[in-house]
Amino acid sequence: MPIALTIAGSDSGGGAGVEADLKTFATLGVYGVVAITSVTAQNTYEIRAIHDIPPDIVRKQIEAVVDDMGVDAAKTGMLSNSEIIKVVTDVVKRYSFPLVVDPVLRAKSGVELLRPTAIDDLRKYLIPLATVVTPNINEAERLTSIDIRGVDDMKEAAKYLVDVLGAKAAVIKGGHLGGDYAIDVIYYDGVFKEVKTPKISGCTHGTGCVFSAAITAELAKGEGVIRAIIKAKEFVTKAIEWGVKLGKGYCPVNPIAWLEIPAQKYKVLEDLRKAIELLESNSDLVLNYVPEVQMNLVMALPKKYAKDLKDVAGVLGRIVRYGDRIKAVGPPTFGASRHLAKAVLKLMEYHPEVRAAVNIRYSEEVIEVAKRLGYKVSFYDRREEPEEVKRVEGATIPWGIEVALRRINYEAPDIIYHLGDWGKEPMINVFGRDALDAVSKLLRMLKELKK
Known part of the structure; x- marks a missing residue:
């Protein structure tokens, strides 16, 4: 397994370092x-204290892991002072592993994380050993004394870091520039490359750390410099977009999203497959309750990852009557539902734990059984829909869910129904924590009806 080393400070808030x-x-x-290298007492909005680790202990930490396990690539972050810079330089020279230098100079809160007197030592000793150096615009200005106002200035600074200070490659991060795009400028082997992505809203605490760590990880796996930087850019963009909304200051990025979103998608699809099998195996109960517009069964990703319809999976082509049974036309697929998915997303604004729903045709008997079983039931009347809502494409269902929730004091519903309108079929939506839960509620009601 590739091994990557980080030589950096500790963030007690867990977002950086x-x-x-x-x-x-x-x-x-x-x-x-x-x-x-340093232990910091910090959170999302301030650094309260910094304790530097003695340089000899920093040296011994590096030697201990390299002598035993080896290191395929390393990165530096907060180095704090000249003595630590010199120790790290000595060890890196001795072991000669690829090195990513993230020149951490100042925290977002404004606290200096590298003593100003040590900046010259960073330039003189460590940057010449860098496989890649990764300053943001402010750091690049302090390292190169170049006033950066646009991409051309970024190119000049990147070239200076390589041709004058001696790094093999430089990437100047352009997130602080104005405009709609975050443009990073790479200079490597005498060639410039721009990496451009739309700016996104999200969390930013730890952005530089995660970006440089991702480059380090890719280098440790044997990836080339340019490809490692491009992959790291994609990685950190996702970490920003799906940042962890906590704290009173700059919320932290979420590197785990890279793995967790695919894992959660797999879990959703698996739950839907099992729920579809359960529905199909009870066709005799469900067949007579399939609406004219057919059925669907949907489940959303967890709330923190569910932003729009593409984050809700449903049955592609819906669930239809097929002779004397019901059948899913296609596989569970993200983005396959509009109407039922909108209902779930709206409900999750108030009850994020309720992530799934299945629909059937309206039946007064089903509603009565639901109430008898103790399910929380509510409804909305499409005839009461305001004109301003009708004029907005796709606004009816979110409006209806809001109305239905208001009727039950915003408690979590098991069922929301409506009696239709001109050209709109009456419908019952059964909600659950997951797809199996929603289908189990439906089958329990239909079995009760059959008694």
């Missing part, structure tokens, strides 16, 4: 080891 680096390493499939 070695904590963010180790999350990134694990997510990208490399084994992470550490040499802690």
Whole structure:
């Protein structure tokens, strides 16, 4: 297994530093080891204290892991002072592993994380050993004394870091520039390359740490410099987009999203497959309740990852009558539902644990049985829909769910129904924590009806 080393400070808030680096390493499939340079008492909005680790202990940490396990690539983050920079330089020279230098100078809160007197030593000793150096615009300006106002200035700074200071490659991160795009400028082997992505809203604490750690992980796996940077850009963009909304200040990025979203999608699809099998195996109960517009069964990703319809999976082509039974036309697929998916997304705004739903035709008998079984039932009347809502494409269902929730004081419903309108079929939606839960509620009601 590839091994990646982070030589950096510890963030007690867990959003940056070695904590963010180790999350990134694990997510990208490399084994992470550490040499802690400083311990910080910090959270999302301030750094309260910094305790530097003695340089000899920093040296011994690096030697301990390299002598035993070896290191395929390493990165530096917060180095704090000249003595630590010189120790790290000495060890890197001795072991000659690929090195990513993230020149951490200042925290988002404004606290200096590298003593100003040590910046010259960073330039003189460590940057010449860098396989890649990864400053943001402010850091690049302080390292190169170049005033950066646009992409051409970024290119000049990147070239300076390589041709004058001696790094093999430089990537200047352009997230702080104005405009709709985050443009990073790479300079490597005498060639410039721009990596451009739309700017996104999200969390930013730990962005630089995660980006440099992702480059390190890719280098440890044997990836080339340019490809490692491009992959890291994709990785950190997702980590920003799906950041963890916590704390009073800059919320932390979420490197785990890279793994967790695919894992959660797999779980949703598996749950839907099992629920579809359960429905189909009870065709005799369900067949007479299939609406004219057919049935669907949907399940959303967890709330933190469910933003729109593409984050809700449903049956492609719906569930239809097929002779004397019901059958799913296609497989469960993300983005396959509109109407039922909108209902689930709206309900999740108030009850994020309720992530699934199945629909059947309206039946007064089903509603009565649901109430008898103790299910929470509510409804909305499409005839009461305001004109301003009708004029907005796709607004009816979210409006209806809101009305239905209001009727039951925003408690979590098991069933929401409506009696239709001109050209609109009356419908019952059965909700559950997952697809199996929603189908189990439906079957329980239909079995009760059959008694």
